[in-house]
Amino acid sequence: MMIDLDEAGWAIGRVDPLGAPEAWSLLSPEPDARIDEARWVHQARTFFRAELALSHPKSYPSGATPIADAALVDVAPKGGAPTRVHVVTVPIDRAPAVRAAAVAAVAAIGGAGMDALVARARRVWQVRAAVPEGGDPRAALACAAVLASVYLAPIVPPDEAAIFGVKGARERLEKRGWRT
DSSP: OOOOBOTTSOBOSOOOOOOGGGEEEEEESOOSOOOOHHHHHHHHHHHHSEEEEESSOOOOTTSOOOSSEEEEEEEEETTSOOEEEEEEEEEGGGOHHHHHHHHHHHHHTTOTTHHHHHHHOOEEEEEESOOOTTSOTTHHHHHHHHHHHHHTOOEEOSSSSOOBOHHHHHHHHHHTTOOO
16 A cells, blocks of 8 residues: 655545445545544554554645545554555535445434434545455454544445434444444
8 A cells, every 4th residue: 555645645636436335434524635653643542542653744835635535554453564555535515425435324224313424424435345355354444444534524335224323333343343
């Protein structure tokens, strides 16, 4: 897994959304693509018993943020070996298939207030579900759970017809043996 980055750590070239069936997709009301590593690390440690680190730091020297970006994130359960996951973020208008998957997932659960969250979404954050060979398959969901807690974003999973928030992510992690 490789991403070309500039001196600020931003992805170089076109960043496209991942396909909805290949990623944990989050719909955030926040419009910008700023990655606040310190906040991500704090959320991971505090709420998910996880360690998290960007493979390459991001900086925003002029205060601007990219329109779309990508990052490689190392995620591990507390005291465990890290697994590298691929994170992508794009404005929601660049990810119509993800928005359609979210609308279908909301319909599958009868709304439950998630319809309002999807309607307010301005940005999509995605974590590729597949991890490198030998990696912890829970790492992608753990990263998605952290991002959901940071961005107050519902999660559309790659493999089920549902949409859920942080509590649902926590439950799924615990079923997979990740203590939160």
